[in-house]
Amino acid sequence: MRTGDTAQLIDMTGLEALFGALHERDYTIVGPTVRDGTVTMAELETAAELPWGWAADTGPGHYRLRRRDDDAGFAHCAGPQSVKTFLHPPRARLWSADRTPDGVTTTGPEPPTKRYALVGVHPCDVAALAVLDRVLAHGEHPDPVYTARRDGTLVVTAECTEPGETCFCASMGTGPAATGGYDLALTELLDGGHRFLVRAGSPAGADLLERLPARPASPVDVAAADTAVQQAAATMPRRMPDGPLPELIAANRESPHWADVASRCLTCGNCTMVCPTCFCVSTTDVTDLTGEHAERWRQWDSCFSVDFSYVHGGPVRASGASRYRQWISHKLGTWHEQFGMSGCVGCGRCIAWCPAGIDITREAAALAGEPS
Amino acid sequence: MTAVVTATASGVIPRPYRVIHRHEDTADTVTLELDRAGEGLPEFGPGQFAMLTAYGIGEVPISLSGSRGTRLIHTIRAVGAVTRALCAAAPGEVIGVRGPFGTQWDVGAAAGHDVLVVAGGIGLAPLRPVVERLLADRLAYGRVAILVGARQPRELLYPGDLRRWATHVRVEVIVDRPAPGWRGRSGLVTELIPLAGVDAGRAVAYLCGPEVMMRATARALLDRGVAADRVWLSLERAMRCGAGWCGHCQLGPLLLCRDGPVVGYPVAEPLLNVREL
């Protein structure tokens, strides 16, 4: 929790100082900002670019920016993309190769040119980073593209004090409080002056915090932060059904409900693309027209593509029903067996950014036989 | 947070291997013997696979079908652009290799048991290292039978090996569609099981072939009293990385590049019974 002697308090000047300190240390800062009618994660120069006074109204298949009647900068729910975009890029060159007299010379993925400080990441997305770490960095064959970007990335989380209509992190145990995986954690407080409770979660975070114009947080501030986050959890409108999801999913492999979802599902793949943990990729080999230079590129792929499961003879998962089943089964069920954790962090993006408004919590509830 | 490991790029970069020998097994199947043209790869076990790159064309997973010292032997059937390019690779040409990936046939665990090797079509390729390992330590095992099915006589792989193996262990061959001049058996590979001459109660079975053939074979073996947890299958799904992070090779809870391709029947059976899983 936020108690203890480590909680500090900074104001807007302190937040500007944080940006300054990160720039001084050569971090490229990525944080939420208003762009294209959304609050989205982008490279930021100053704290002024944060979405002060903006929130978003979300619902199944629905997202609209909304002006707030206060100046909150972190009271927006998950936007169109997570920080996955920066650490697991949509497209990356794995290698390029040239023919030489005695063989082939291959050089492989370019090292990243930037070191990121991810500022204002909500706890659900911090949990998603832990999921990507497990999949892409902690297996027997780590992914060099992800690990090169992830290594040295600094995380400043902002606890969630105002969940959106589509949020359900509380039922996934990933939020709204920050419980780990961060260097610094902020809790935004508005009543009684705009200020931020700050806690360090790592030596790097503690070192940064020492350099900020901060003062110890009073018990009143700490209590206010506790209340704000607890209220967020209490008012969260959606939740996953109770009980172990992997068993629920495994027991429903032949459920008629998959056909019901398929009648509504566009199999467009948007849910997988906006999901902060969906990691699937395809590779494509290309040549220049001379044929002497070859490259292998990889890009985000999705289990909603028919080609995704293609083996000689045809696709394994041809029907829309089987592709939706694969996605939700992996996310909520088999992810546990493959990686020892859930693939869902409850950010709600797949609900908001599904053009058909399909709601993973409702589909899971239907499988569980809960009344909708 | 800096809590992740830094991966070297070596996992995604194919190592150059030169084609030393190229042998046309059938009209559409070729066996390549490869030797490293630079830094080589760690030793492959039987059942494991490599990702083979035809530069500029693409990459496919291909099981090891043999080895000779540091040389890798792969048998490839031309079914798409990449496998066509690999099959066309002439001696001297360089192709890319990554690996070894996946689980192995645990041949050692069959010591003291009777052994059944059942192959359909090109499924004999990943099983060839199993047979060679059994023969290399013949006395460690009980009765051994190799049952091979093919669609047509001219699609039979490794006829020389089959003749050599037959001097040590029982080898039975059957084809779906006999051609004029074929004096052997015709039918499905499951029909060979009664001829195997092994003691079902103490047999270990290794199966590789089309999924429908493996399912039928496994069921027939269980019916005859082979224990389910002594039946092993090699499964196939789309694969793009071999490393567990492309997501393509999922079969329910399994990532077949990591948890397979060799999987025990008790794990595989409920998964193979679900359509479009």
Place this chain on the structure above:
Amino acid sequence: MTTLAVWKFASCDGCQLSLLDCEDELLAVADRVRIAHFPEATRATEPGPYDISLVEGSITTPGDARRIHEIRAMSRILITIGACATAGGVQALRNSADVAEYASVVYARPEYLDTLATSTPIAAHVDVDYELHGCPIDRGQLLETIGALLVGRKPDLPEHSVCFECKRRNNVCVVVAYGEPCLGPVTRAGCGAICPAFRRGCFGCFGPAERPNDEAEAALLESTGMSGPDIERMRRLFDPGTEPVGGTS
């Protein structure tokens, strides 16, 4: 050297121009490929057969229907380029209208016209090896296809939805965030999601994606305020749903 021929049927020439538009790459193309027939670019014409034929436009006259068979016979690989050639084009809207009546209104001497009642894609008449969709085609796909064929690679021509490309280029979904009607979820990728990048809904010029769920898409368009007839018109613009044409020779 590989020979390339470019052919035109009923179309606006925009797709052929995509080839000329490949300024930087054209020299490399010319290095590997001999352009043997390309009236838009050069008067020189070499006789067939040709290794690769690019065919633009749809079949709208009896003469077209004969000529496409001759071209097919002369071509080792036949690639149709653009929505006219792959789907019949905008001019296929006439398939559900009375052409004779139109002709009598538009032309002073309609009897001079020799036209078919329908505009049909090339694949309705002859076998097609590869299809490059779009209005116009994507020049990246054109170069990828030619480059792939030169080395024996399968061209990378995805059949999934435009949404994949939208998300990969960090476009914001125009349906979800702005309420714009968009055919992206049921339209084949390949354009790079150009229209949504400019906050415009996809109008489907690449034609249907693999296994589109038309009913779910109709519900989506309705939710943006479109009427049933408008939805049908939007859908039919690049997906006339034509059947193969038999008996032409």
